Amino acid sequence: MNSLILALHVTTICGLTLFALRFGKELMIAWLALLAVTMNLFVLKQITLFGLSVTSSDALGVGYLLGLNLIQEFFGRKTANRTVWISLFISISFVLLSQIQLAYAPNSHDLAHSHFTFLLNPMPRLMLASLFSFLVVQFFDLAFFGFLHKKTGGKYLTGRTTLALILSQTLDTLLFSFLGLYGLVQNIGHIILFSLVVKGIVILLSSPFIYFSKRVIPHEV
Numbered sequence: 001m002n003s004l005i006l007a008l009h010v011t012t013i014c015g016l017t018l019f020a021l022r023f024g025k026e027l028m029i030a031w032l033a034l035l036a037v038t039m040n041l042f043v044l045k046q047i048t049l050f051g052l053s054v055t056s057s058d059a060l061g062v063g064y065l066l067g068l069n070l071i072q073e074f075f076g077r078k079t080a081n082r083t084v085w086i087s088l089f090i091s092i093s094f095v096l097l098s099q100i101q102l103a104y105a106p107n108s109h110d111l112a113h114s115h116f117t118f119l120l121n122p123m124p125r126l127m128l129a130s131l132f133s134f135l136v137v138q139f140f141d142l143a144f145f146g147f148l149h150k151k152t153g154g155k156y157l158t159g160r161t162t163l164a165l166i167l168s169q170t171l172d173t174l175l176f177s178f179l180g181l182y183g184l185v186q187n188i189g190h191i192i193l194f195s196l197v198v199k200g201i202v203i204l205l206s207s208p209f210i211y212f213s214k215r216v217i218p219h220e221v
Helices: 002-022 025-042 058-075 077-103 113-120 123-152 157-181 188-216
Strands: 046-049 052-055
Touching: 002 025, 002 046, 002 058, 002 188, 025 058, 025 077, 052 188, 058 077, 058 123, 058 157, 058 188, 077 113, 077 123, 123 157, 157 188
Parallel strands: none
Antiparallel strands: 046 052
């Protein structure tokens, strides 16, 4: 059942990415900022996929870098760099707001505080880990994707994006797993190994959407 949900998850994220792309860079930036927040929040949920324990946010991470590569491809490196900093600002702001929310003393009628505490207390650690891996991986991805663009003369968008995603997601998995998840999940080895497998599957499922991305962009872009 989880494998079918994964396919639906990837289709939904890629479909929404193409929808945002069709309407321009402003919506793409807003969409990626939302993905940046949700992938750090949902990373705590563990699922069993193909017999191993993994987090449920791998599709979100791949979707984010896919969108970042498409922004660089269609709107330029400057816009892609700006997207990184905007997403970082939104993520940090979410952590600050969540910690202020937890600081309020609940009254006797409150039923949600314990749930918010469980979900949001790990956020500062996750955010610090994400802050480091976030910047390293994104700027690596932008630089490598730009290098491939130059070497291929702008051709082979699907191949360039797929290769950049594979290398970037490998780096991201190693960095974030040790910095953000060590001690919070049952088996860090399973998380790393199978996260790479799942991300590989997600990237392959995303390939058709990369191919169709040029068809949804208005001609004047």
